[in-house]
Amino acid sequence: MTSTGQRQAPLAGVRIVEISAFVAAPLGSMTLAQLGAEVIRIDPIGGNIDHTRWPVTAAGDSIYWASLNKGKRSVTLDLKSEDGQRLATELIASAGILITNLPARGWLSYENLAQHRPDLIMLRLTGNHDGSPAVDYTVNASSGFPTVTGFDAQQTNNALPAWDVAAGLYMTTGVLSAELERRSSGQGQEINIALSDVMLATVGNLGYIAEVQTNGSTRGPLGNALYGAYGQSFATGDGREVMVVAISNRQWRSLGEATGLTDKLAMIGPMLDVDLATEGGRYDAREAIDAVLRPWFAARTATEATTRLADAGVLQGIFRTFEQLVHEDPRCTTNNPLFTEIDQPGVGRVLAPSLPLVFRSTPVPAAVPAPLLGENTDEVLAEVLGTSDAELTRLREHRVLARTHTLHSLENH
Amino acid sequence: MTSTGQRQAPLAGVRIVEISAFVAAPLGSMTLAQLGAEVIRIDPIGGNIDHTRWPVTAAGDSIYWASLNKGKRSVTLDLKSEDGQRLATELIASAGILITNLPARGWLSYENLAQHRPDLIMLRLTGNHDGSPAVDYTVNASSGFPTVTGFDAQQTNNALPAWDVAAGLYMTTGVLSAELERRSSGQGQEINIALSDVMLATVGNLGYIAEVQTNGSTRGPLGNALYGAYGQSFATGDGREVMVVAISNRQWRSLGEATGLTDKLAMIGPMLDVDLATEGGRYDAREAIDAVLRPWFAARTATEATTRLADAGVLQGIFRTFEQLVHEDPRCTTNNPLFTEIDQPGVGRVLAPSLPLVFRSTPVPAAVPAPLLGENTDEVLAEVLGTSDAELTRLREHRVLARTHTLHSLENH
Numbered sequence: 001m002t003s004t005g006q007r008q009a010p011l012a013g014v015r016i017v018e019i020s021a022f023v024a025a026p027l028g029s030m031t032l033a034q035l036g037a038e039v040i041r042i043d044p045i046g047g048n049i050d051h052t053r054w055p056v057t058a059a060g061d062s063i064y065w066a067s068l069n070k071g072k073r074s075v076t077l078d079l080k081s082e083d084g085q086r087l088a089t090e091l092i093a094s095a096g097i098l099i100t101n102l103p104a105r106g107w108l109s110y111e112n113l114a115q116h117r118p119d120l121i122m123l124r125l126t127g128n129h130d131g132s133p134a135v136d137y138t139v140n141a142s143s144g145f146p147t148v149t150g151f152d153a154q155q156t157n158n159a160l161p162a163w164d165v166a167a168g169l170y171m172t173t174g175v176l177s178a179e180l181e182r183r184s185s186g187q188g189q190e191i192n193i194a195l196s197d198v199m200l201a202t203v204g205n206l207g208y209i210a211e212v213q214t215n216g217s218t219r220g221p222l223g224n225a226l227y228g229a230y231g232q233s234f235a236t237g238d239g240r241e242v243m244v245v246a247i248s249n250r251q252w253r254s255l256g257e258a259t260g261l262t263d264k265l266a267m268i269g270p271m272l273d274v275d276l277a278t279e280g281g282r283y284d285a286r287e288a289i290d291a292v293l294r295p296w297f298a299a300r301t302a303t304e305a306t307t308r309l310a311d312a313g314v315l316q317g318i319f320r321t322f323e324q325l326v327h328e329d330p331r332c333t334t335n336n337p338l339f340t341e342i343d344q345p346g347v348g349r350v351l352a353p354s355l356p357l358v359f360r361s362t363p364v365p366a367a368v369p370a371p372l373l374g375e376n377t378d379e380v381l382a383e384v385l386g387t388s389d390a391e392l393t394r395l396r397e398h399r400v401l402a403r404t405h406t407l408h409s410l411e412n413h
Numbered sequence: 414m415t416s417t418g419q420r421q422a423p424l425a426g427v428r429i430v431e432i433s434a435f436v437a438a439p440l441g442s443m444t445l446a447q448l449g450a451e452v453i454r455i456d457p458i459g460g461n462i463d464h465t466r467w468p469v470t471a472a473g474d475s476i477y478w479a480s481l482n483k484g485k486r487s488v489t490l491d492l493k494s495e496d497g498q499r500l501a502t503e504l505i506a507s508a509g510i511l512i513t514n515l516p517a518r519g520w521l522s523y524e525n526l527a528q529h530r531p532d533l534i535m536l537r538l539t540g541n542h543d544g545s546p547a548v549d550y551t552v553n554a555s556s557g558f559p560t561v562t563g564f565d566a567q568q569t570n571n572a573l574p575a576w577d578v579a580a581g582l583y584m585t586t587g588v589l590s591a592e593l594e595r596r597s598s599g600q601g602q603e604i605n606i607a608l609s610d611v612m613l614a615t616v617g618n619l620g621y622i623a624e625v626q627t628n629g630s631t632r633g634p635l636g637n638a639l640y641g642a643y644g645q646s647f648a649t650g651d652g653r654e655v656m657v658v659a660i661s662n663r664q665w666r667s668l669g670e671a672t673g674l675t676d677k678l679a680m681i682g683p684m685l686d687v688d689l690a691t692e693g694g695r696y697d698a699r700e701a702i703d704a705v706l707r708p709w710f711a712a713r714t715a716t717e718a719t720t721r722l723a724d725a726g727v728l729q730g731i732f733r734t735f736e737q738l739v740h741e742d743p744r745c746t747t748n749n750p751l752f753t754e755i756d757q758p759g760v761g762r763v764l765a766p767s768l769p770l771v772f773r774s775t776p777v778p779a780a781v782p783a784p785l786l787g788e789n790t791d792e793v794l795a796e797v798l799g800t801s802d803a804e805l806t807r808l809r810e811h812r813v814l815a816r817t818h819t820l821h822s823l824e825n826h
Contacts, residue, residue, distance in 0.1 A: 007598050010590035027618060035590050049661055054641025054693060055624045055631065063627060064641075067620035110773075129749055129771075132723070137644050138730030141656035142742055146637075147734045149572040150563050155646060155654050155732045157637045159562040162575035165615055169582035174770045176589035177423035177448050181775055183596065185420050189774035196744055197751045197769035202578055203738065204752075204766035205440060207480035211468045212739040213763045214476060218468065224559075224570045228467025228477075231550050233568060241568050243554035248462055280467060310545070317551030319568045321560045325616065326625040329555055331609055336542055338610045339617075350626045353617035356610035357587045358542075360523075361602035362594055 007362045009036025014179065015095040015384075017042060018072070019079075019088070019108070021050040023136070023164035024195065025101045025125050026068040028171030033071040034355035034364055040095065040380055041072045042088050044079050045402045047373050061346035069370040070342075070352060075381070076374035076402050083400040087381065093117035094384050096188070097175060101125040110190040119188040121178045123171055129194040136161040139196045143203055144218075151223040167198045230255075230282040232290050233319065240302035244293075245315040249277060258312035259296045265289060326351070340367040374402045420775045422449025427592065428508040428797075430455060431485070432492075432501070432521075434463040436549070436577035437608065438514045438538050439481040441584030446484040447768035447777055453508065453793055454485045455501050457492050458815045460786050474759035482783040483755075483765060488794070489787035489815050496813040500794065506530035507797050509601070510588060514538040523603040532601040534591045536584055542607040549574040552612045557621060557631075564636040580611045643668075643695040645703050646732065653715035657706070658728040662690060671725035672709045678702065739764070753780040787815050 014037040018029040026041070033039040043051070053064040075091070077084035085107045092098045093116035102108055104124050114120050127134030140146060140158055150156040174191045182188055203209060211218045224233035224243065230252065231245040246255040256262030268276060268288045275281040282289065297305050302318045309316040325332050332351070334341060342352045352367035378401075381387040387395075395401045427450040431442040439454070446452040456464070466477040488504070490497040498520045505511045506529040515521055517537050527533050540547030553559060553571055563569040587604045595601055616622060624631045637646035637656065643665065644658040659668040669675030681689060681701045688694040695702065710718050715731045722729040738745050745764070747754060755765045765780035791814075794800035800808075808814045 007594070007600065010594040023619070030618070031586065035586075052692075054696070055620055055628065056693075057627055063620040063623045067618055067623055070618075127728075128744065129751065133726070133728055134730070135658055135660070135728050137639060137658050138656050138728050141646070141654075141730035141732045142738055142744075143573075144733060144735035144738045145571075145573045146732055150569050151567065154564070155637065156563050156569065157646070157656070158558075158571060158573060158575070159634070160556075160558045160571060160575055160615075161619070162571070162573055162578070165575070165579050166582060169579060169586060170769055173444065173448075173582060173585050173589065174772075176586065176593065178772065178775075180589065180593055180596075181420070181423040183593075185775075187420065187774065189772060191773065192771040193769055197749070197766075200745055200749070200751060201766035201769040202573075203735070204764070205443070205480055205483075206436070206574070207468055207476040208735045209739055209745070210476045210480055210757065210760055210763040210765070212736050214470055214761050215468065218735045221572070224568065226550060233554070233570070241554075243551050243570070245548055245550050247548070279465075280469075283467070313546070315540075315546055315548050315551050317547070317554035319554045319559055320557060322557035322616070322621045322631045323625050325555055325557045326622055331541060331555075332613055332622070336610070336613070338542065338613055344623065347623055348627050350623040351617070352623070353610075353614035356583055356606055356614040358605040359587075359591065359602060360604065361600065362591075362598075 009364050010359065010362055011035040011037035014038070014097070015040070016097040016099060016175070017088075017092045017095045018099045019043075020099060020101040020125070021048040022053070022101070023068060023161055024167040025099055025171060026050070027165065027168030028175070029099050030068060030070060030072065031169065031172040031355065032175060036364060039072040040075055040091060040376075040384075041069060042075045042077060042079070042091065043373060045076045045374070045399070047076070051373060057347060059346070063347055066344050066347050066370040071365065071368045072371060073376035073380055074371035074373055075377045077377070078400045081398075081400050083395060083398065087385065087400070089113065089116055090385050091380070092120070096120060097179070098122045099171060099175065103131075114188070117188070119182060119186060121175065121182060121188045121191070123174050123178075123191045123193065125167065125171065126192065126194050128196045134196050136164045136195070139163050139199045142196075143199045144208060148219065148221045150221050152221060163195055163199050166202060167193060167195050170198055225286055226283070228283050229279040230286060230289060232286065232293070234294060234297035236297050236302040236305055237299055238301040241319040242297065242302050242306055243317045243319065244309065246282070247279060247315070251314055252276070252282060254312040255309070255314045258309050258314055259293060261292055261296060264292050268292070342367055342369045344369045345372055377401055422777050423772065423775055424448040424450035427451070427510070428453070429510040429512060429588070430501075430505045430508045431512045432456075433512060433514040433538070434461040435466070435514070436481060436574055437580035438512055438584060439463070440578065440581030441588070442512050443481060443483060443485065444582065444585040444768065445588060449777060452485040453488055453504060453789075453797075454482060455488045455490060455492070455504065456786060458489045458787070458812070460489070464786060470760060472759070476760055479757050479760050479783040484778065484781045485784060486789035486793055487784035487786055488790045490790070491813045494811075494813050496808060496811065500798070500813070502526060502529055503798050504793070505533070509533060510592070511535045512584060512588065516544075527601070530601070532595060532599060534588065534595060534601045534604070536587050536591075536604045536606065538580065538584065539605065539607050541609045542605075547609050549577045549608070552576050552609045555609075556612045556616055561632065561634045563634050565634060576608055576612050579615060580606060580608050583611055638699055639696070641696050642692040643699060643702060645699065645706070647707060647710035647718075649710050649715040649718055650712055651714040654732040655710065655715050655719055656730045656732065657722065659695070660692060660728070664727055665689070665695060667725040668722070668727045671722050671727055672706060674705055674709060677705050681705070755780055755782045757782045758785055790814055
């Protein structure tokens with residue numbers, strides 16, 4: 001143990017190279033950048049396949065790309081040329097950590113890269129564990145969840161790419177744990193993660209696999225109700241909708257008190273022969289509970305109802321569109337330390353989140369914009385590899401480097 | 414750098430105490446156990462609020478609890494007694510890392526615990542960043558996603574507790590990065606994470622906040638279609654449904670070739686004045702593309718259709734119930750190295766996932782069962798704190814320890 005005066009962000013001094021696209025791997029690397037690492041994202045000249053991904057601005061700049069690459073440095077290289085592969089290899093060797101969702105063949109194989117950096121940590125994302133491709137939407141189809149999402153037998157996809165988000169955070173976990181191990185063993189390693197394994201592990205961790213194997217089956221869709229406890233959504237008098245959850249006995253009693261309906265709710269037990277003092281009993285009786293509560297919500301605005309419930313310690317939330325979240329949720333403002341207003345080139349002045357972890361003693365950086373594509377090519381090559389101005393000029397003339405870097409909307413034309 | 418011969422799991426030698434319930438914090442700790450850490454979960458005698466959470470077996474044992482606490486050691490203490498708080502404090506001090514979702518007041522405050530372990534890392538989960546409570550379902554209501562999930566204006570909750578899963582993995586990230594920092598600074602710290610901040614950060618990282626601020630609005634529900642590229646679900650001739658995704662131009666061409674519909678699909682461009690050689694053009698033309706493709710799927714079984722598409726390099730997945738996932742998906746078997754068959758006391762012989770990260774040089778443990786509630790109390794106190802048999806007897810007589818540990822279904826009665 002050493003004490004070094006001023007403490008820095010947890011990953012200060014760590015450098016990572018990312019060659020990837022879409023959500024999972026970029027999110028994993030961005031999380032490491034948010035922890036203080038220097039993340040160099042290398043793309044082909046003109047950008048990777050996600051560079052113009054929707055949503056885009058009126059001018060065609062990708063809001064998606066900007067949001068998933070905040071705080072990284074952007075280097076573009078002709079990755080099909082020998083010079084481009086050599087420079088990328090040297091950057092990877094200098095960093096010692098590579099995150100990629102490209103096939104690990106040829107110059108990008110672990111075996112090749114480890115010759116340039118023996119203690120390399122390389123984390124590779126695939127669709128399935130056998131290397132075959134898959135994306136969030138196709139993995140989600142098989143997960144079971146579309147069958148139980150919504151109100152009827154219709155298969156309903158998740159609008160949130162939850163498997164990509166989880167995979168990105170598992171990738172962060174993989175890099176951090178391998179780095180911890182490397183600091184004691186002095187050795188690196190290759191790590192693989194498959195998107196469908198993230199889904200399968202999560203389905204298992206949440207008990208669905210064991211439930212099917214033990215009980216023979218699981219449940220169908222429950223609409224907005226909770227499984228195994230009481231929770232439901234209700235329309236309010238102002239045309240909004242709210243979610244109400246009472247899991248513990250204390251929350252259940254508070255729900256009765258806050259609504260003044262304790263006596264009526266108590267009639268349900270004997271009426272349906274259920275024990276309302278248990279979570280399971282309240283789940284079984286949910287239709288009757290819904291019926292008793294519904295008029296109370298219909299007679300109030302969403303704000304009145306949720307304020308009353310919150311004051312009583314009942315869990316509640318107002319359903320919001322993304323527009324309403326941005327315009328009316330007090331947590332989605334700079335009053336929440338999570339957020340910083342940034343000027344994102346090509347996008348504008350926007351509210352950007354940093355890491356949702358508050359380190360009391362080693363603060364993590366506030367949100368910073370994403371780079372322009374290729375913005376940092378020259379400075380990274382000069383700083384990290386010592387590439388001279390003359391060599392940069394030669395590389396540019398041979399089109400190993402882009403002629404210029406500029407806004408995303410212009411770079412591609 | 415030192416080289417220590419045989420390399421161990423990334424977190425071998427790390428000990429963590431967990432005092433928590435439900436999904437997020439238990440998942441975060443279980444992930445650390447899956448990386449090789451020793452995780453001691455401390456519960457009140459009789460179990461925490463999640464100990465009988467549904468789904469349960471016919472005998473009432475929680476499949477949920479067993480699935481989220483695999484590979485941990487279970488200690489039960491009367492946490493309201495001075496002796497119980499003292500023993501928990503000593504265990505926390507010995508571990509040096511605490512994960513909790515309890516209010517950090519009194520004996521559980523960082524200030525108090527750090528007196529017993531100056532370099533303590535303590536990670537605390539709350540509902541909102543101001544400390545007010547929230548759960549996945551209420552956080553999700555405000556996230557915007559229920560508005561755009563499904564086929565109509567009906568608010569549709571996510572059946573997957575995605576915010577809990579993401580929060581659990583952010584917690585793993587928080588512990589690992591703080592441990593890395595501690596190994597160089599020698600100092601610990603308090604870390605906070607709010608479930609709603611995980612939601613807000615993710616909504617921001619996926620571009621929705623910037624989209625609303627820049628473009629004024631975002632999209633409504635798209636059913637099972639993808640946004641900004643081509644993807645759709647189709648009914649097949651055998652009464653099943655499949656998901657098809659073609660994002661890149663190569664995948665789009667392959668979709669035409671695999672279905673033999675290239676020429677018909679090419680008619681859509683001039684018909685609708687869209688450029689089908691772009692992702693956005695295919696998104697805009699999705700209804701017409703759906704119409705051309707639908708009969709092809711209706712004329713084939715799900716297996717025939719997806720096999721043909723997979724062979725051509727088109728992304729695809731068969732929609733499955735949880736039962737179908739367990740019974741027919743080849744990835745959900747012990748042929749996938751992710752899975753091990755374990756004997757879970759109280760539940761039975763089930764397929765259990767390990768960590769969805771494959772470390773090539775420092776293998777992580779295969780899945781192991783969850784403990785019985787309180788199963789490890791005596792051995793942990795003896796091993797970690799050196800508690801004598803006489804003292805264990807005294808503690809048991811004073812009901813600081815449970816009289817016995819047994820199956821979950823019996824412990825609570």
